[in-house]
Amino acid sequence: MNTVEEILDFAIEREQQAADFYTDLAQKVNKPWLKEMLEGFSREEMRHKGKLKSVKKGEKLLSAEQKIQNLKVSDYLVAVEPTENLDFQDALIVAMQREKAAYRLYTDLANNIDDPEMKELFLGLAQEEAKHKLYFEVQYDDQILKHN
Amino acid sequence: MFEPAAPVDLSSGKYLKLWQGPQHPGITGNMSLELTTCGDEVVACKTHVGYLHRGFEKLMERRTFIQNFTIVCRIAVPEPTFNEYLYAAVVEELSGIKAPERAEWIRTFNLELMRLGSYLMWLGGVGAAFGQSTIYQWTVTHRDYILDLFEEMTGARVYHMYIVPGGVRGRLPEGFEDRARKVLDGVERLLMDVEKILFNNVVFKTRTKGLGVITKDMVDPYGITGPNQRAAGFARDVRRDSPYLMYDEVEWDVITGTASDTYERAWVRLQEMHQGIRIMRQVLDRMPTGGPFQTPLPNVLHWEVPKGETYIKAECTRGEYGYYLVTDGSQYVRRVHVRGPSYTHAIALMEKMAVGTNIADIAGLMVSLHTYPPEIER
Amino acid sequence: MATPTALLDELGKRYTLSEIHIQRDDLLFLKVTKPQAVRFLKDLRDDAGYTHLTFMTNIDYIEDGRFTLTYMLHNYDTHHEIGVHVDLDRDNAEMDSIHNLWAQGRTYQCELREMYGIRFPGSPGLDDDFCLEGWDQIPPMRKEFDIVAFSEERFGNRPGRGSTDPREHMGTVMYPEHRDGTEH
Amino acid sequence: MSLKDLISPFYVWQRAFQKPYTQKRPIEERPGAPRYRGFHINLTEECVGCGSCEAICQNHAIDMVKVEGLEPRNGDSGLRPKFDYGRCCWCALCVDICTARSLRLSNHYAWVTEDPDAFHFIAGTDAMPWNQNSLGYRRDDDYHLLTHDRIEMDALSPEESLKGFDEVMKGYTEEQALLEADRCVECGICVATCPAHMSVPDYIKAVRNKDWEGGLKLLYETNPFSTTCGRICTHRCETDCVLGLQGTPIAIRWLKRAIADRVPAERYAEILNDTFTENGKKVAIVGAGPGGMSAAYYLRKQGYGVTVFEAQAHGGGMLRYGVPSYRLPENQLDKDIDYIRSLGVDVRFNTRVGQDVPFSELMDNHDAIFIATGLSSPMKLRIDGEEHPRVVSGLKILDDVAKGQDPGVGKRVAVIGGGNVAMDAARVSRRVGADVTVLYRRRIEDMPADPEEIHESKAEGCHLVPQAIPVKIKDADDPNQVVIVWGEAEMVSDAKGGRPRPVLQEDRMHEETYDTIVSAIGQGGDYDFMGECLGSIEQKWGKFIPGAYQQTGVSKIFVGGDIANSTADAISAVEDGHHAARGIHRFLSEEGLQ
């Protein structure tokens, strides 16, 4: 990955994988409403993909400086294996952890690169993932931790 | 006791029927006198009232207890506060509420200030009725200074709606006492002037002495109260005889005359204005400046007053003013009757006193009885 | 001068008094029968010192089919008041006149005739207009007279008014389908 | 005639040289006094449109009218007072009674026009020249036409209440109830907020009139769990009570209880006089909680044959197994349930649908089904070590206590959570002699538990630790103990303007050892018994999303209660049941519901 184009393609590919992951999972689970929820996640990832595509066409990505809140909701949760017996709490945890992993990946890539432009781009992508994570964290905070 | 004067035969051509009022400058307010005259002497008089009848007693039967508080002050236009106080007092008595002491002091001041204002307007009327318009100009202006005080204290010039059952509606404004004293000083100076130009005026004296004499034996049959009665020599004053509010806490004198003619009645009222100023100065000195001024009421939107009846009276400028309240335990009054002194003074008494006087003196005579038509017919 | 209680003891021998109620130290109410009433008032005036007729009025107890006249008398020496009640038949209200006892009684009776339709035979000028002129309805102070309906019919109101009840409005807008008529 | 009388009047000529009385330009020079009762101003933002001004106006000078762009919402009727200056007498009683204190008078007093129809305006909304006047009449702070303070209810002292499970709140005496009911201004704004839309002003009026029987009838029009709700309702109505704008809201819940407490159970049938004719149709209800039983009541009143399937041995659902008896004595709950059963509702206890009876049987044998099974599976913390045997759920403890068993929590207990279940678990643990610490992620004011419960648990000695996020559970040295690791949280503001969210501060961690950790962070539902029907029923976040009248994608299945609403409280369940009953009736009658 040496060019901006390549990095973006990589990122777009990742979003597609995520979307596929959720779609597959949705096929597996036995609860229709959960299926719907996962399909919703998948649609969300496709939306991200769309966004990156437009970045490729020249639109501005999230600035690396902009601080995305980290609620740290997922940090101490036990990791969940995606199985057909998922419930919605599990599904959210899965999603949060996936986004967290993506964030880590881009941050690491940024740290290992010297080209300022590339660095900037990776950081921007990391921010983008942080935003997605925040979305799920907020859902978790609102829905799951309502009484806590 | 009521008998028409000598039989009057209008067709004889000797007599003339003359309507004075309701549209007439020589009438205190909107009422009318049906005079039968022989030359310029009145031989018979019949009063007609009801031009201002609004049916208050009926209106009050379909308003809640708090709503009535807004309407009562309109019964006697130039003297609303007596209505406010008496209505508050009857409701308080039947519902077992006692207004705080501070409110009682403020009420006392309010009533006395109103008395002074009302007397000032009357004084102007007396002057005007006997051709002394200067006095009218002065006294009405000084009354306006009193209305300024009311405006400051209550928020309105004429219809104050300040004395609410349970207390009063607000504390006195900052610096009010000093301004009140200034107004009182001004009125006192004015009264000195009036005494010189009216009461020592040969025209006034000549015309009023011996006009419209109320003798002692007329007092009971005609139910005469207030200054009209005191001028006849009775030292009767509700404030002294059945003290209410703070009247037994302050020093003042009951003014009496000897023979109640128009001059004497005016003189008694002039002296009562001085007494009023004396009372108000004491009240200003002694009035508490802290503490509650209202006793909490039950929720006024559905306030039910227990079944009962009572009558409370107060001394207003014209005499005994009273409220008779009958309740039946509901949110509405069963019956309220307003006993105003004008009722007896302006009808039965006026009809008797007008006989034998000169047409030109009818206006002065009416003014000297100090009656308010809106209070007669309510 | 007799104290109110002593006075009542004495008068109670001669008159049928009922519903005696001491409202305050200086105010009591009692009821006397209609035939005895005027004589009773005269006795109070002439013998007991209750010389001042403060006012005279009427209370409408429509549910009992009666009027209750109230005469309020005042004693200037003791500063005591007595409210004398007399029950009248509401449908055929008539009472003896007191215009011979107090001159202003005539005025009060004239007013009561106009406002309640009570007859006082012998009272001068009883049927003259007092406050009203050209009145063509039942006497207005009677409880069955509906002034709101009358005022609306005779005098009308300026158009352009109309109010919405908060609770009703909120119900209509916020939860229309939850209202199936069992709620009010 | 004396010489003095002739000369004396001339004395006043000296006044000719004094300042004249005349005011040069009175209109400009004399504004109204600071307290002048001039024309009306209304602070539209603060006004809630309760209409008290209209109610007190003796001249009928005020109309409550719709205002462009203002929709009704909870706590605000969306109406605003419109004044008729052909009627107003400026008594300012409307200002005195104004519950929001938004109405006031300016000191402006001049309005002259040739058009008699012009004197109408909506104060504060229509642009009037006096809207900016800062002077004018306001209600004095020490003058009230309404009682702003609530009548307190007698309660057991914390010491007494800790001794056992006796009901803490003693209920209003008749005198207290009358005084409290007297405070109501009958605006009815609470009715919209109440999930069941109970006719609150009407039954408060019944209390005022000591008409307990009439009051009970009113309660049963919308709520057959009145004895219960009179004790444990979340009383959202009180949040929007206009008396709360300047003081404390009316104790609507306690007044409901006051009515129900005064009518003995034996008299219910005679007073409510619920008569009906059987219509031959059959409805099955799953779950005998407040939702299910309410639906049963209203359906039965319409003549339906109703069968309720309940897994537990007694009815009431969470009300029985989740609410301790010091808040809701069992006999009070029974009073409500027994009356519904007395109408001929068949309740099959100890019958779990899907286990003891197949769901398909319900589907086959009934014209409609109402499902209100509630949320009975406790949510997991999903942190390390949660499977430790000394970690139990709050529901388990409450269930044990409700069934008369010792929960066995030991001497030191930590409760995680801030809802009513957490508070109840904490208070129950106090009652069996434990020291209790409550760990809650957010601030005290964010706690979803009733303020009363929070207050009482504090009074009973529960130690509340807010902004504490549990991160790990570990074995303790003693196998009968457990260690919890938790970190302090900072509240950060929410970007979208919602409530602040807690963020763990990793540098401020704590470790504590307890005998028991009670996890009470919420519950989820279990719908597996419904089989393939489930596929056609919309869900989100583990809850059903019913359509109009609680109907689901399967047209004969209706859902309600905690499994189908976001508030998850008894009163919402009652309304869901009632509403489903309306829907089922429409569905099964000519009125039609597709």
Add this chain to the structure above:
Amino acid sequence: MKPNQSALGPLMNEGLPPEDRDLFSNARPVLYEPYPVEVVEKFVNWVRANSLWLLAFGTGCGAVEINPLMTARYDAYRMGVQTRPTPRQASVFLIGGYASVKTLKRIIRSYEQMQGPKFVVCLGICPINGGMYWDSYNTVNQFDLYLPVDLYITGCMPRPEVLMAGVLELKKKIMEGRADGANRYVENFDWYKANQKRVIKNWNMPDYNW
């Protein structure tokens, strides 16, 4: 659209006993025609506006604020206003608040006796829409049904300052030639009479008391 008054025929005076009907005029009121030369009419209007003579008929409680208005402190005389004791000399009729049915009859009589040009100003809330006495059995609710009104001053009581403002407004209206109440009365005479007779039940006076 001015109805031809003479075409409507003479007044019947039916409220009077038959033997008295001949004693009173049966003529209808006539319209005021402005001067043909506009400048003259303008000048005359200016003159009229600056000598407003009030009829001193205290018809309601609003009359209580006329005392201050006409005395030293407010001194409305300086604006060309003064009170007159008789309708014949007056040009402005101040309706002092509520009008009871009994007074309304006298108001109509006084108004019709006033010489044109004449103006009616209503004080307070009661003539507008019933005000305090909206439900009273003896006061009218909308004064403009009975007499043409040129100006309304709201308030209870309207203060003397507002009365002054009202006077200034009336002056303005007169100078602009818009104070045409008297003509409206003539044009809609039958309508006004019908309204008047609807509430005044003993109409023992001629139909037009000029």
